[in-house]
Amino acid sequence: MGALDTTEHRWSPTAGEIVNDRWQLDRRVTAGTSVETWHGRDLQLQRDVALQVIREEDLDDEDAQEAFKRRVSLLASVEHANVIRVFDVVNIGDVRLGVWEWVDGIVLEQALRNRLWGATAAACFGSQLAAGLSALHVASLVHRNVSPTNLMIASDGIVKLGGGGRIRNIVSSSTLTDQDLLVRETAYLAPEQVNGSSRDARIDVFAAGVVMWELVTGRRAIDLVDEAGPPELPRPSDETRGIPDVLDDTIYAATRLEPAGRPADGTELYELLREAVPPRPAAVLARSLRDLDLAGGS
Numbered sequence: 001m002g003a004l005d006t007t008e009h010r011w012s013p014t015a016g017e018i019v020n021d022r023w024q025l026d027r028r029v030t031a032g033t034s035v036e037t038w039h040g041r042d043l044q045l046q047r048d049v050a051l052q053v054i055r056e057e058d059l060d061d062e063d064a065q066e067a068f069k070r071r072v073s074l075l076a077s078v079e080h081a082n083v084i085r086v087f088d089v090v091n092i093g094d095v096r097l098g099v100w101e102w103v104d105g106i107v108l109e110q111a112l113r114n115r116l117w118g119a120t121a122a123a124c125f126g127s128q129l130a131a132g133l134s135a136l137h138v139a140s141l142v143h144r145n146v147s148p149t150n151l152m153i154a155s156d157g158i159v160k161l162g163g164g165g166r167i168r169n170i171v172s173s174s175t176l177t178d179q180d181l182l183v184r185e186t187a188y189l190a191p192e193q194v195n196g197s198s199r200d201a202r203i204d205v206f207a208a209g210v211v212m213w214e215l216v217t218g219r220r221a222i223d224l225v226d227e228a229g230p231p232e233l234p235r236p237s238d239e240t241r242g243i244p245d246v247l248d249d250t251i252y253a254a255t256r257l258e259p260a261g262r263p264a265d266g267t268e269l270y271e272l273l274r275e276a277v278p279p280r281p282a283a284v285l286a287r288s289l290r291d292l293d294l295a296g297g298s
Helices: 062-076 108-112 119-138 183-188 202-217 245-254 266-276 281-291
Strands: 023-031 035-042 047-054 086-092 095-101 105-107 151-154 159-161
Touching: 023 047, 035 095, 047 062, 062 086, 062 095, 105 108, 108 151, 108 202, 119 159, 119 202, 119 245, 119 266, 119 281, 183 202, 202 245, 202 266, 245 266
Parallel strands: none
Antiparallel strands: 023 035, 035 047, 047 095, 086 095, 105 151, 151 159
Protein backbone atom coordinates (compact mmCIF):
# COMPACT_ATOMS: atom_id res chain seq x y z
CA MET A 1 0.00 0.00 0.00
CA GLY A 2 0.96 3.60 -0.42
CA ALA A 3 1.73 6.09 2.28
CA LEU A 4 -1.16 7.37 4.38
CA ASP A 5 -1.50 10.78 5.93
CA THR A 6 -1.87 10.01 9.64
CA THR A 7 -4.34 12.84 10.14
CA GLU A 8 -6.54 12.47 7.10
CA HIS A 9 -5.87 8.74 6.47
CA ARG A 10 -5.46 9.63 2.84
CA TRP A 11 -3.31 7.80 0.32
CA SER A 12 -0.35 9.55 -1.24
CA PRO A 13 2.01 8.13 -3.90
CA THR A 14 5.30 6.59 -2.82
CA ALA A 15 8.17 5.43 -5.01
CA GLY A 16 8.23 1.66 -5.41
CA GLU A 17 4.68 0.91 -4.36
CA ILE A 18 2.34 -1.19 -6.47
CA VAL A 19 -1.29 -0.15 -6.95
CA ASN A 20 -4.00 -2.72 -7.72
CA ASP A 21 -1.33 -5.41 -8.15
CA ARG A 22 -0.45 -3.87 -11.53
CA TRP A 23 0.72 -0.25 -11.57
CA GLN A 24 4.14 0.29 -9.96
CA LEU A 25 5.23 3.86 -9.19
CA ASP A 26 8.85 4.64 -9.96
CA ARG A 27 9.63 8.35 -9.62
CA ARG A 28 7.88 11.70 -9.72
CA VAL A 29 8.76 13.51 -12.93
CA THR A 30 6.66 16.69 -12.83
CA ALA A 31 4.50 18.67 -10.45
CA GLY A 32 2.12 20.79 -12.49
CA THR A 33 -0.43 23.37 -11.44
CA SER A 34 -3.01 20.73 -10.56
CA VAL A 35 -1.47 17.25 -10.81
CA GLU A 36 1.70 15.33 -10.07
CA THR A 37 2.98 13.02 -12.79
CA TRP A 38 4.95 9.90 -12.00
CA HIS A 39 6.85 7.49 -14.18
CA GLY A 40 5.65 3.96 -13.56
CA ARG A 41 5.43 0.45 -14.86
CA ASP A 42 2.57 -1.74 -16.01
CA LEU A 43 3.61 -5.05 -14.43
CA GLN A 44 1.00 -6.99 -16.36
CA LEU A 45 1.99 -5.87 -19.86
CA GLN A 46 5.59 -4.89 -19.03
CA ARG A 47 5.45 -1.35 -20.37
CA ASP A 48 6.20 2.11 -19.03
CA VAL A 49 3.26 4.29 -18.03
CA ALA A 50 2.62 7.78 -16.69
CA LEU A 51 0.63 8.01 -13.48
CA GLN A 52 -1.13 11.20 -12.48
CA VAL A 53 -2.66 12.19 -9.16
CA ILE A 54 -4.12 15.48 -7.99
CA ARG A 55 -1.66 17.42 -5.88
CA GLU A 56 -2.11 17.00 -2.16
CA GLU A 57 -3.07 20.65 -1.60
CA ASP A 58 -5.93 20.27 -4.09
CA LEU A 59 -7.39 17.01 -2.79
CA ASP A 60 -10.12 18.83 -0.84
CA ASP A 61 -10.99 21.00 -3.85
CA GLU A 62 -14.15 19.50 -5.34
CA ASP A 63 -13.70 21.46 -8.56
CA ALA A 64 -10.18 20.06 -8.99
CA GLN A 65 -11.39 16.53 -8.32
CA GLU A 66 -14.22 16.94 -10.79
CA ALA A 67 -11.91 18.44 -13.44
CA PHE A 68 -9.53 15.52 -13.08
CA LYS A 69 -12.34 12.97 -13.38
CA ARG A 70 -13.77 14.78 -16.41
CA ARG A 71 -10.42 14.99 -18.17
CA VAL A 72 -9.71 11.29 -17.75
CA SER A 73 -13.18 10.14 -18.78
CA LEU A 74 -13.35 12.39 -21.85
CA LEU A 75 -9.89 11.55 -23.13
CA ALA A 76 -10.46 7.85 -22.48
CA SER A 77 -13.19 7.99 -25.11
CA VAL A 78 -10.69 8.98 -27.82
CA GLU A 79 -8.21 6.51 -29.28
CA HIS A 80 -5.85 8.02 -31.83
CA ALA A 81 -2.12 7.76 -32.50
CA ASN A 82 -1.71 11.53 -31.96
CA VAL A 83 -3.58 11.71 -28.65
CA ILE A 84 -1.99 10.40 -25.45
CA ARG A 85 -3.99 7.34 -24.40
CA VAL A 86 -5.70 6.79 -21.07
CA PHE A 87 -5.28 3.23 -19.80
CA ASP A 88 -7.06 3.28 -16.45
CA VAL A 89 -8.28 5.36 -13.54
CA VAL A 90 -7.90 3.92 -10.05
CA ASN A 91 -9.80 5.09 -6.98
CA ILE A 92 -7.77 4.80 -3.78
CA GLY A 93 -10.11 6.02 -1.07
CA ASP A 94 -11.01 9.55 -2.14
CA VAL A 95 -7.92 9.92 -4.35
CA ARG A 96 -7.99 9.21 -8.08
CA LEU A 97 -4.93 7.92 -9.89
CA GLY A 98 -4.94 8.24 -13.68
CA VAL A 99 -2.82 5.86 -15.74
CA TRP A 100 -1.65 7.21 -19.10
CA GLU A 101 0.56 6.28 -22.00
CA TRP A 102 4.21 7.05 -21.33
CA VAL A 103 5.81 9.00 -24.18
CA ASP A 104 9.54 8.49 -24.66
CA GLY A 105 10.47 11.78 -26.24
CA ILE A 106 10.50 15.52 -25.64
CA VAL A 107 7.99 18.21 -24.75
CA LEU A 108 7.58 20.71 -27.59
CA GLU A 109 8.41 23.59 -25.25
CA GLN A 110 11.92 22.13 -24.95
CA ALA A 111 12.24 21.93 -28.73
CA LEU A 112 11.29 25.53 -29.55
CA ARG A 113 13.97 27.72 -27.98
CA ASN A 114 13.54 30.41 -30.66
CA ARG A 115 14.90 27.99 -33.23
CA LEU A 116 13.89 27.74 -36.89
CA TRP A 117 12.55 24.28 -37.62
CA GLY A 118 12.08 24.62 -41.35
CA ALA A 119 8.88 24.29 -43.33
CA THR A 120 8.97 20.52 -43.81
CA ALA A 121 9.44 19.70 -40.13
CA ALA A 122 6.75 22.22 -39.14
CA ALA A 123 4.30 20.74 -41.64
CA CYS A 124 5.02 17.21 -40.40
CA PHE A 125 4.38 18.37 -36.85
CA GLY A 126 1.30 20.44 -37.70
CA SER A 127 -0.42 17.72 -39.71
CA GLN A 128 -0.09 15.26 -36.85
CA LEU A 129 -1.37 17.83 -34.36
CA ALA A 130 -4.31 18.54 -36.66
CA ALA A 131 -5.04 14.81 -36.90
CA GLY A 132 -5.13 14.53 -33.11
CA LEU A 133 -7.42 17.54 -32.84
CA SER A 134 -9.64 16.06 -35.54
CA ALA A 135 -10.12 12.96 -33.39
CA LEU A 136 -11.22 15.14 -30.47
CA HIS A 137 -13.46 17.33 -32.58
CA VAL A 138 -15.17 14.36 -34.24
CA ALA A 139 -15.97 13.18 -30.70
CA SER A 140 -17.50 16.65 -29.99
CA LEU A 141 -14.64 17.58 -27.65
CA VAL A 142 -12.60 20.77 -27.58
CA HIS A 143 -9.16 20.73 -25.96
CA ARG A 144 -8.97 24.46 -24.99
CA ASN A 145 -5.32 24.32 -23.94
CA VAL A 146 -3.18 23.48 -26.97
CA SER A 147 0.27 24.86 -26.22
CA PRO A 148 3.93 23.73 -26.32
CA THR A 149 3.68 22.48 -22.73
CA ASN A 150 0.93 20.02 -23.72
CA LEU A 151 2.50 18.67 -26.90
CA MET A 152 5.07 15.91 -27.04
CA ILE A 153 7.14 14.35 -29.79
CA ALA A 154 8.01 10.69 -29.34
CA SER A 155 11.45 9.48 -30.32
CA ASP A 156 9.96 7.99 -33.51
CA GLY A 157 8.58 11.39 -34.55
CA ILE A 158 4.94 10.79 -33.61
CA VAL A 159 3.29 13.90 -32.16
CA LYS A 160 1.22 13.35 -29.02
CA LEU A 161 -1.45 15.76 -27.81
CA GLY A 162 -1.65 15.65 -24.03
CA GLY A 163 -2.78 17.91 -21.24
CA GLY A 164 -6.47 18.37 -21.67
CA GLY A 165 -6.97 19.64 -18.14
CA ARG A 166 -9.54 22.04 -19.56
CA ILE A 167 -11.04 19.70 -22.14
CA ARG A 168 -14.77 20.19 -22.59
CA ASN A 169 -17.72 18.86 -24.51
CA ILE A 170 -18.33 21.46 -27.24
CA VAL A 171 -22.09 21.40 -26.82
CA SER A 172 -22.18 21.82 -23.05
CA SER A 173 -19.33 24.28 -22.48
CA SER A 174 -20.38 27.44 -24.31
CA THR A 175 -20.66 29.53 -21.12
CA LEU A 176 -17.38 28.45 -19.50
CA THR A 177 -14.48 30.90 -19.38
CA ASP A 178 -10.71 30.52 -19.37
CA GLN A 179 -9.69 33.48 -17.24
CA ASP A 180 -7.57 31.25 -15.01
CA LEU A 181 -5.12 30.22 -17.73
CA LEU A 182 -1.46 31.01 -17.12
CA VAL A 183 0.01 34.17 -18.63
CA ARG A 184 2.47 32.12 -20.67
CA GLU A 185 -0.46 30.49 -22.49
CA THR A 186 -2.05 33.79 -23.51
CA ALA A 187 -0.57 33.74 -27.00
CA TYR A 188 -2.34 30.45 -27.73
CA LEU A 189 -5.79 31.63 -26.65
CA ALA A 190 -8.23 32.72 -29.31
CA PRO A 191 -9.96 36.08 -28.68
CA GLU A 192 -13.33 34.42 -28.10
CA GLN A 193 -11.69 32.20 -25.47
CA VAL A 194 -10.33 35.21 -23.60
CA ASN A 195 -13.54 37.25 -23.63
CA GLY A 196 -15.77 34.29 -22.76
CA SER A 197 -17.95 34.45 -25.87
CA SER A 198 -19.31 31.36 -27.58
CA ARG A 199 -16.53 29.18 -28.92
CA ASP A 200 -16.00 25.86 -30.64
CA ALA A 201 -13.28 23.75 -32.24
CA ARG A 202 -11.81 26.83 -33.90
CA ILE A 203 -10.11 27.86 -30.63
CA ASP A 204 -7.99 24.71 -30.94
CA VAL A 205 -7.31 25.55 -34.60
CA PHE A 206 -6.11 29.00 -33.54
CA ALA A 207 -3.73 27.55 -30.96
CA ALA A 208 -2.38 24.99 -33.44
CA GLY A 209 -1.79 27.78 -35.94
CA VAL A 210 0.15 29.83 -33.38
CA VAL A 211 2.32 26.82 -32.54
CA MET A 212 3.12 26.25 -36.22
CA TRP A 213 3.81 29.97 -36.69
CA GLU A 214 6.40 29.78 -33.93
CA LEU A 215 8.01 26.71 -35.51
CA VAL A 216 8.52 28.31 -38.93
CA THR A 217 9.42 31.83 -37.78
CA GLY A 218 11.59 31.02 -34.77
CA ARG A 219 9.76 33.74 -32.81
CA ARG A 220 7.58 33.49 -29.72
CA ALA A 221 4.06 34.76 -30.26
CA ILE A 222 3.87 35.67 -26.56
CA ASP A 223 6.34 38.48 -27.28
CA LEU A 224 3.67 40.10 -29.48
CA VAL A 225 0.88 39.90 -26.90
CA ASP A 226 -0.21 43.17 -25.32
CA GLU A 227 -3.13 44.39 -23.21
CA ALA A 228 -5.38 44.08 -26.24
CA GLY A 229 -5.04 40.29 -26.11
CA PRO A 230 -3.85 37.74 -28.69
CA PRO A 231 -1.75 39.19 -31.51
CA GLU A 232 -2.75 39.54 -35.15
CA LEU A 233 0.09 37.42 -36.46
CA PRO A 234 1.63 38.34 -39.82
CA ARG A 235 2.06 35.80 -42.57
CA PRO A 236 4.94 33.43 -41.79
CA SER A 237 6.44 34.34 -45.18
CA ASP A 238 6.74 37.93 -43.97
CA GLU A 239 9.06 36.67 -41.23
CA THR A 240 10.91 33.79 -42.91
CA ARG A 241 11.86 32.85 -46.45
CA GLY A 242 11.26 29.54 -48.14
CA ILE A 243 7.81 28.69 -46.79
CA PRO A 244 5.55 26.93 -49.35
CA ASP A 245 2.40 28.83 -50.23
CA VAL A 246 0.07 26.12 -48.91
CA LEU A 247 1.75 26.09 -45.49
CA ASP A 248 1.95 29.89 -45.41
CA ASP A 249 -1.74 30.25 -46.30
CA THR A 250 -2.88 27.59 -43.83
CA ILE A 251 -0.98 29.01 -40.85
CA TYR A 252 -2.15 32.51 -41.71
CA ALA A 253 -5.78 31.38 -41.91
CA ALA A 254 -5.57 29.38 -38.67
CA THR A 255 -4.33 32.38 -36.69
CA ARG A 256 -6.99 34.86 -37.75
CA LEU A 257 -8.58 36.70 -34.83
CA GLU A 258 -12.03 36.39 -36.41
CA PRO A 259 -13.21 32.77 -35.97
CA ALA A 260 -15.03 32.74 -39.32
CA GLY A 261 -11.70 33.21 -41.10
CA ARG A 262 -10.17 30.01 -39.68
CA PRO A 263 -10.52 26.37 -40.72
CA ALA A 264 -13.61 25.01 -38.99
CA ASP A 265 -11.92 22.21 -37.05
CA GLY A 266 -8.97 19.85 -36.88
CA THR A 267 -10.23 17.84 -39.83
CA GLU A 268 -10.28 20.85 -42.15
CA LEU A 269 -6.89 21.98 -40.85
CA TYR A 270 -5.46 18.53 -41.56
CA GLU A 271 -6.84 18.51 -45.11
CA LEU A 272 -5.32 21.92 -45.81
CA LEU A 273 -1.90 20.77 -44.61
CA ARG A 274 -1.80 17.50 -46.53
CA GLU A 275 -0.30 19.05 -49.66
CA ALA A 276 2.65 20.38 -47.63
CA VAL A 277 3.42 17.07 -45.92
CA PRO A 278 5.81 14.45 -47.36
CA PRO A 279 5.20 10.69 -47.09
CA ARG A 280 5.85 9.17 -43.63
CA PRO A 281 5.72 12.51 -41.79
CA ALA A 282 6.63 10.99 -38.40
CA ALA A 283 9.87 9.53 -39.76
CA VAL A 284 10.69 12.82 -41.51
CA LEU A 285 10.04 14.74 -38.28
CA ALA A 286 12.22 12.38 -36.24
CA ARG A 287 15.07 12.81 -38.72
CA SER A 288 14.62 16.60 -38.72
CA LEU A 289 14.80 16.72 -34.93
CA ARG A 290 18.01 14.69 -34.96
CA ASP A 291 19.45 17.12 -37.51
CA LEU A 292 18.49 19.98 -35.18
CA ASP A 293 20.01 18.07 -32.25
CA LEU A 294 16.61 18.06 -30.54
CA ALA A 295 15.87 14.34 -30.34
CA GLY A 296 15.71 12.98 -26.84
CA GLY A 297 14.05 10.63 -24.40
CA SER A 298 12.36 11.00 -21.05
